[in-house]
Amino acid sequence: MIIGVMGPEGSYSEKAAKLWTAKYDLCSAEFRYFADIEDTLLAAVQGKSDLSVIPVENSIEGSVGITLDLLLEKDVKMVGEVVVKIEHCLLAKGRLDEIRIILSHPQGLAQCRHFLKKHFPGTELRSTGSTSHAARLAGEFEEMAAIASPEAAECYKLNTLLSNIQDQKENYTRFIVLKAGEKDPNAGEKDPFKQASFSTCKNSPFKTSLIVYLQKDRPGALYEILGAFAKRKINLTKIESRPSKKELGDYYFYIDFEGHSSDALIKDALEDIKVKVDTLKVLGSYPAFKK
Amino acid sequence: MIIGVMGPEGSYSEKAAKLWTAKYDLCSAEFRYFADIEDTLLAAVQGKSDLSVIPVENSIEGSVGITLDLLLEKDVKMVGEVVVKIEHCLLAKGRLDEIRIILSHPQGLAQCRHFLKKHFPGTELRSTGSTSHAARLAGEFEEMAAIASPEAAECYKLNTLLSNIQDQKENYTRFIVLKAGEKDPNAGEKDPFKQASFSTCKNSPFKTSLIVYLQKDRPGALYEILGAFAKRKINLTKIESRPSKKELGDYYFYIDFEGHSSDALIKDALEDIKVKVDTLKVLGSYPAFKK
Incomplete structure (x- = not known):
């Protein structure tokens, strides 16, 4: 089994993949590295x-916009x-006083915004495709530092000038594991809510993610959608809006909730929602993360 | 009157301020320039x-995270x-084939993501505090190009190598106009929903913005809040979640809706919401933008 992660080695995405494969005893999984979120x-x-x-x-820093768009x-x-x-x-080949440029993924820069503003107010900030890519670059030039993981420090033989520099000590990122959609489009059409769940993890509680686009000029449409969950006591774990990119003030809603799309209750809720929205895309049901 | 905008000259924030002051005949307003969103x-x-x-x-690209946090x-x-x-x-001092580095505000880079990936796959991307700051820097080095406004091209005497490079031709940014909160904290306490609205614009329809933090362990809490609007037929124009930064999966909700906080109907809705939430911050009521 090949697992695609953000490269090069030492990325948080690789760390997430290691945790996930260890959990499901997929020790034979082989990692392949890609340049950025889109390529992965x-x-x-x-x-x-x-x-x-x-x-x-x-x-x-909240949702990763590009990931939501690609989903x-x-x-x-x-x-x-x-x-x-x-x-x-903060990783570098050289010393703290040699730093002229700080590199990281835009999320890394944003998570350290206060730190950067306070300690490096005039320093140039550069965006990279991943934090580990930033670390690799910092290994090439002494005036560059990267915001990246301790693992990246090891990979690229960099000095750890400062640790735990994000604006809140408690800092967590949620990663998702994806596979290609159903190969046979007809299979999907016959049962639009059929979700291929990962076979080994049927014993843990599930979550389901979906995207809806509401019918326009229907005030209270979002309220109705949430009602379909509330009246069935289905617990929402996240709701997020994302621009439709058609016009300002027009959104898709991303909703995560507890339960599996094959549960009778969830199936029923989804049927209810389907007639109330313009577009419904069920992204999948998957075992909820537990430490 | 002094209006703070993102500097240097040629920023979109300055353009927004010009449009706004022209609309309300504030021709005597003087602009003062600040380094980034936070400083402004x-x-x-x-x-x-x-x-x-x-x-x-x-x-x-959706909401500007730092602005939501600061609000x-x-x-x-x-x-x-x-x-x-x-x-x-795409602005530069030199030619297209000389570009080695592209600079812009993170939102500018994100709005041109497809463009950059297609035409400049290996080029270094640097974040700046504003698009006009990117343009000013591009005026100093021939290997640099900036993603910025046509006004910035003029300000910094740069060549416009390419125009309209954002990923969707129709691209709009909503700016907000802010003032300091009430100086006298008691005034606010006596009437928490008292909003000083801009005096000259009482004749147009209003919008109100607020932030709520829901009581924990109350499933359906968001549904109840939206219900307070829906049952009064108050039209929501936006709902957005933003991490509380305390833990993953814990959010503030930012809600914009039609109406003024001094309207009887809105006052009533706000009283209703107040008892249902842990925190309610009314950001203000203001004339809704019309072309």
Whole structure:
């Protein structure tokens, strides 16, 4: 089994994949590295990986916009989630006083916003495809430092100048595990809520993720959708809006809730929601993460 | 009157402020420039500006995380909104084939994500405090290009190598106009929903923005809040979640809706909501933007 992760080695996405494969005894899984979130997700779609692991949400900086967009645009299914503790370090080849440029993934820079503003107010900030890519670059030039993981420090033989530099000590990122959507489109059509769940994990509580686009000019439409969950006492774990990109003030809603799409109660709720919305995309049901 | 905008000259925030002051005949307003979103907002809080204009939401990339965070953390009131059409250009001193580094505000980079991935896959991307700051830097080094406005091209005498490079042709950013919160804390306590609205604009329809933090372990709490609006037929224009930063899966909700907090119907809804939530912060009522 090939697992697509964000590369190069030492990324948080690789760490998430290691945790996830260890949990499900997939020790034979082989990791393949991709340049950024988009390429890692596309690897699963295009068959370059069997599964791919990408970040979806961080406890300081919130949702990863590009991941939400790709979940809507591409034909993928969610089969798992894993939460990783994020402890950003400032890594460099040289000394603290030599730093002229700080590199990281935009989420890494955002999670250390206060730190950067306080300690490096004039320093140039550069975006990279992953935190480990930032670390690799920092290994090449002494005036560069990276915001990345302790593992990346080891991989690229960098000095850890400062540890735990994110703006809140408690910092977690939720990663999702994806596979390509159903190959046979008819299979999906016959049973739109059929979710291929990861076979080994039937014994833990499940979560389901979906995207809805509400019928326009129907005030209270979102209230009705939430009502379909509330009246069945289905617990929502997340609701997030994301621009439709058609016009300002027009949104898709991303909803996560407890339960499996094959449960009678959830099936019923989804049937109810289906007639109330313009678009419903069920992203998948998967075992809820537990430490 | 001093209006704080993101600097240097040529920023979209300055353009928003120009549109807004022209609309309300505030021709004598003087602009003062600040380094980034945080400094521009803090200028209003600290009395360095009477009003400040910062971006809150873009039609391609969604909410501006730092703005949402600051609206919660700092004592500010919203007094206006203005929507600006965003037409990003690729600006440089040199030629297209000389570009080694592309600079912009993180939102600018994100709004041009497809463009950058397609045309500049290996090029270094750098984050700046504003798009105009990117343009000013691009004026200093021939290997640098900026993603910024046509106005910035003019300001910094740069060549417009490419125009309208954002991933969707229709691209709009909503800016908000802020002032410092009530100076006298008792005034606020006596009437928590008292909103100082901008005096000259009483004749247009209003919008109100608020932030709520829901009581924990109360499933369906969000549904109840939306119900307070739905049963009064108050139209929501936006709902957005933002991490509380305390733990993953714990959120504040940002809600925008039609109406003024001094309207009887809205007052009634707010009283209803107040008892259902843990925290309610009314950010202000302001004239809804119209072209």
